[in-house]
Amino acid sequence: MQTSxxxxxxxxxxxxxxxxxxxxxxxxxHASGSITALLIKIGMLAVVDAIAVxxxxxxxxxxxxxxxxxVLLVTIxxxxxxxxRGLLPLKYLAPGLVFLLIFxxxxxxxxxxxxxxxxxxxxxxxxxxxxxSLIQSAxxxxxxxxxxxxxxVEQLGAFSFLVTDPDGDVLIGNTETPLTEVSDAEMSGxxxxxxxxxxxxxxxxxVTNQDAIAAMTVQISDDPNDxxxxxxxxxxxxxxxxxxxxxxxxxxMTNTExxxxxxxxxxGAFTSEDGEELLPGWSVVIGAENYLTAFxxxxxxxxxxxxxxxxxxxxxxxxxxxxxxxxxxxxxxNDMRMRGRKFYRVLMILPYAFPGFLGALVWAGMLNKDxxxxxxxxxxxxxxxxxxxxxxxxxxxxxxxxxxxFPYMFLVCTGALQSxxxxxQEAAKMDGASPWQVFRRIKFPLLLxxxxxxxxxxxxxxxxNFNLIYMLTNGGPRDASASINVGGSDILISMVYKxxxxxxxxxYGLASAFSIIIFVIxxxxxxxxxxxxxxxxxxx
Amino acid sequence: xxxxxxxxxxxxxxxxxRSIPTKRPFKFSRWxxxxxWRHLVGIVMVVFSVFPLLYVLSASFNPNGTLLQSNGLFSxxxxxxxxxxxxxxxxxxxAWFVNTLVIGLTTAIGTVFLGALAxxxxxxxxxxxxxxGLMSLLIVQIFPQLLAxxxxxxxxxxxxxxxxxxxxxxxxxxxxxYLGGALGVNTYLMYGFFNTVPxxxxxxxxxxxAGHARIFFTIILRLVAPILAVVGLLSFIATTSDFVIASxxxxxxxxxxxxxxxxxxxxxxxxxxxxxxxxGAVLAAIPVMALFLYLQKYIVSGLTAGAVK
Numbered sequence: 001m002q003t004s005x006x007x008x009x010x011x012x013x014x015x016x017x018x019x020x021x022x023x024x025x026x027x028x029x030h031a032s033g034s035i036t037a038l039l040i041k042i043g044m045l046a047v048v049d050a051i052a053v054x055x056x057x058x059x060x061x062x063x064x065x066x067x068x069x070x071v072l073l074v075t076i077x078x079x080x081x082x083x084x085r086g087l088l089p090l091k092y093l094a095p096g097l098v099f100l101l102i103f104x105x106x107x108x109x110x111x112x113x114x115x116x117x118x119x120x121x122x123x124x125x126x127x128x129x130x131x132x133s134l135i136q137s138a139x140x141x142x143x144x145x146x147x148x149x150x151x152x153v154e155q156l157g158a159f160s161f162l163v164t165d166p167d168g169d170v171l172i173g174n175t176e177t178p179l180t181e182v183s184d185a186e187m188s189g190x191x192x193x194x195x196x197x198x199x200x201x202x203x204x205x206x207v208t209n210q211d212a213i214a215a216m217t218v219q220i221s222d223d224p225n226d227x228x229x230x231x232x233x234x235x236x237x238x239x240x241x242x243x244x245x246x247x248x249x250x251x252x253m254t255n256t257e258x259x260x261x262x263x264x265x266x267x268g269a270f271t272s273e274d275g276e277e278l279l280p281g282w283s284v285v286i287g288a289e290n291y292l293t294a295f296x297x298x299x300x301x302x303x304x305x306x307x308x309x310x311x312x313x314x315x316x317x318x319x320x321x322x323x324x325x326x327x328x329x330x331x332x333x334n335d336m337r338m339r340g341r342k343f344y345r346v347l348m349i350l351p352y353a354f355p356g357f358l359g360a361l362v363w364a365g366m367l368n369k370d371x372x373x374x375x376x377x378x379x380x381x382x383x384x385x386x387x388x389x390x391x392x393x394x395x396x397x398x399x400x401x402x403x404x405x406f407p408y409m410f411l412v413c414t415g416a417l418q419s420x421x422x423x424x425q426e427a428a429k430m431d432g433a434s435p436w437q438v439f440r441r442i443k444f445p446l447l448l449x450x451x452x453x454x455x456x457x458x459x460x461x462x463x464x465n466f467n468l469i470y471m472l473t474n475g476g477p478r479d480a481s482a483s484i485n486v487g488g489s490d491i492l493i494s495m496v497y498k499x500x501x502x503x504x505x506x507x508y509g510l511a512s513a514f515s516i517i518i519f520v521i522x523x524x525x526x527x528x529x530x531x532x533x534x535x536x537x538x539x540x
Numbered sequence: 541x542x543x544x545x546x547x548x549x550x551x552x553x554x555x556x557x558r559s560i561p562t563k564r565p566f567k568f569s570r571w572x573x574x575x576x577w578r579h580l581v582g583i584v585m586v587v588f589s590v591f592p593l594l595y596v597l598s599a600s601f602n603p604n605g606t607l608l609q610s611n612g613l614f615s616x617x618x619x620x621x622x623x624x625x626x627x628x629x630x631x632x633x634x635a636w637f638v639n640t641l642v643i644g645l646t647t648a649i650g651t652v653f654l655g656a657l658a659x660x661x662x663x664x665x666x667x668x669x670x671x672x673g674l675m676s677l678l679i680v681q682i683f684p685q686l687l688a689x690x691x692x693x694x695x696x697x698x699x700x701x702x703x704x705x706x707x708x709x710x711x712x713x714x715x716x717x718y719l720g721g722a723l724g725v726n727t728y729l730m731y732g733f734f735n736t737v738p739x740x741x742x743x744x745x746x747x748x749x750a751g752h753a754r755i756f757f758t759i760i761l762r763l764v765a766p767i768l769a770v771v772g773l774l775s776f777i778a779t780t781s782d783f784v785i786a787s788x789x790x791x792x793x794x795x796x797x798x799x800x801x802x803x804x805x806x807x808x809x810x811x812x813x814x815x816x817x818x819x820g821a822v823l824a825a826i827p828v829m830a831l832f833l834y835l836q837k838y839i840v841s842g843l844t845a846g847a848v849k
Contacts, residue, residue, distance in 0.1 A: 092661035096654035096723040103720020110691035344582040353832035371608040
């Protein structure tokens with residue numbers, strides 16, 4: 001169009017290089033590298049390597065072997081690529097590829113993995129964490145238990161309990177490590193008050209950090225069933241026992257009051273015989289259960305189908321309406337005799353320049369049922385539920401998207417129309433064609449050729465047009481019959497977001513399964529449309 | 541409505557460049573059939589386009605500040621909303637603005653740089669796997685990052701435990717996530733443009749002793765500056781209007797971007813926060829709109845040039 005697009009796709013014909021040519025190229029390459037460039041290269045690699053070594057050190061200490069291996073491999077690969085001769089294409093591709101591999105390709109694979117787990121509210125940590133937090137949550141203070149003298153001490157920003165037990169032994173421990181005996185504590189009376197290497201907290205410090213200190217539980221021994229110390233005041237600690245006891249050998253949780261035994265049934269939570277689950281649980285791989293739920297559970301399958309249908313309808317209608325209006329305007333304003341075309345054009349593309357999410361929010365205000373401008377000022381106080389009735393909400397979405405999207409189509413169509421040579425029109429006129437015929441038979445097909453790829457990308461954009469839906473209607477009105485957080489005007493992507501991140505009950509596993517389902521749908525469309533347009537043929 | 545008839549086109553109005561400037565009595569019906577009705581369409585469309593913008597401008601200057609009271613257009617004037625915007629601790633607008641600019645600009649520069657490196661490579665070098673690489677970039681784009689937002693969230697949660705700088709609520713982590721999308725459509729736009737730069741230039745430079753790095757940084761990058769600007773702007777706009785990933789990654793209010801912060805602020809109490817929101821929207825939109833109108837010619841040509849191959 002405006003820029004020249006006429007070019008041969010093949011820029012340099014592949015010429016077989018002889019050995020001598022290769023050597024000459026290498027020498028030239030070598031001679032051209034200036035010292036500064038080399039220094040910059042070494043400097044940047046040094047920075048990368050330094051960060052990598054730091055990372056490897058941290059990972060080694062934490063024994064995160066998987067991430068350790070990944071970081072190590074990436075670092076080695078980068079060093080090989082930039083220090084070895086040759087591999088020139090990789091030198092240019094590597095920086096972008098690293099990001100692409102981690103934040104685009106890896107996360108897709110990770111999404112697939114999560115979709116096979118029960119990750120979500122109540123199932124978001126390891127089994128070990130679940131055991132300790134269950135025991136902690138069921139703790140009660142042992143009646144008439146002895147008092148432990150307590151000094152709260154701090155080291156490197158972490159608090160520990162320095163306690164003197166009723167027998168006079170001095171012990172130290174924190175939330176991570178259980179109590180261990182120490183010998184070099186400084187005593188005041190029969191209570192330990194400080195320990196070398198630690199800072200004792202004074203009264204003001206304790207008041208400032210009282211929430212953190214009151215929440216601390218320090219296990220008496222390695223076995224969580226022995227109980228833990230807690231402090232109500234920061235100067236004395238008491239023994240707390242849990243009504244839940246964990247039996248490591250049998251892998252069961254027992255409620256010591258009721259005697260109910262909860263066992264690990266593979267669902268990521270301790271479950272009693274009559275099906276009662278103790279939460280929090282932990283995340284486990286549950287196979288294809290999320291997919292089965294999506295397709296068989298009536299309260300999810302129904303909304304899923306409705307949302308998918310609406311997503312397609314929304315994307316198609318959005319492209320159709322904006323394209324028709326944009327094309328109409330392009331034809332109307334593509335008349336040289338008309339004055340002030342520039343003036344109209346600048347004002348009409350303002351909605352396109354206005355940030356889209358703000359546009360949706362402004363319209364959400366104007367279409368508000370009770371206080372909005374449209375109902376109160378334009379329609380004289382009508383109470384039309386533009387955004388809260390399912391069908392009106394869908395209509396409003398399309399209408400607002402027309403406002404947001406027609407300027408783009410107008411610009412694109414104007415460009416395409418102007419690039420069609422005038423001679424064609426002249427020739428057709430000579431042959432006696434009416435203006436409508438000229439448009440229908442000559443201009444429109446030519447225009448469609450150049451605009452078709454943009455229509456496809458516009459479809460793809462609207463298919464995932466999260467901002468418009470979420471900001472305008474929030475997906476509402478809420479579908480009360482569905483067992484997930486989904487509404488009448490939700491599209492697939494906003495449904496995924498709401499299932500995963502909105503409300504008290506977050507289900508990452510199910511949301512990921514939805515993501516994968518969308519991916520499959522989109523991939524099928526893409527393959528079909530690639531076949532149709534043969535877009536891949538001009539890649540060479 | 542039908543288009544103009546050939547007779548009208550032939551006689552023309554005085555503005556028609558090719559017409560002979562003869563005085564003709566003005567006839568309204570003829571004028572209306574030729575261009576007058578176009579002005580009618582234009583006026584209707586201008587009202588449709590501009591009205592919501594005028595509405596939000598008026599609401600931002602209305603000191604009463606609720607949704608209901610914003611309906612009287614320009615009925616009252618005051619800067620109270622703008623003052624409130626910068627003086628309310630629970631909605632740190634200035635911080636949002638700065639965050640958006642920093643994140644958007646960093647991402648745009650990074651995207652342009654990474655994309656240009658890859659586009660240069662695909663355009664100028666012939667290597668094993670080149671075609672496959674180009675095709676993979678197209679296919680990877682089918683799965684947008686939006687869909688993987690759960691995985692991104694969990695990945696950053698894990699990484700944050702080890703390196704806080706790469707964790708949730710950190711803007712550097714967010715920028716890195718955005719850079720994951722640097723290759724892809726951008727590379728395609730640039731690849732098409734790089735191909736239009738004749739490779740005889742590179743060869744001449746090579747004969748003069750320039751290495752690939754010097755050719756890339758000092759010759760090619762200057763010649764393709766227009767497409768770099770377009771990709772940078774598109775990436776900036778896409779980043780600043782992203783809600784999904786930003787809302788998941790950035791947790792604390794003073795670290796959020798405009799899209800996340802303004803949405804959450806206005807969604808808490810939709811009606812009563814309206815005036816302050818309007819002021820925030822006006823301030824957020826003005827720089828973007830100004831830049832956009834200034835560069836619109838390049839954006840349109842960039843979009844069409846990249847798509848039409």
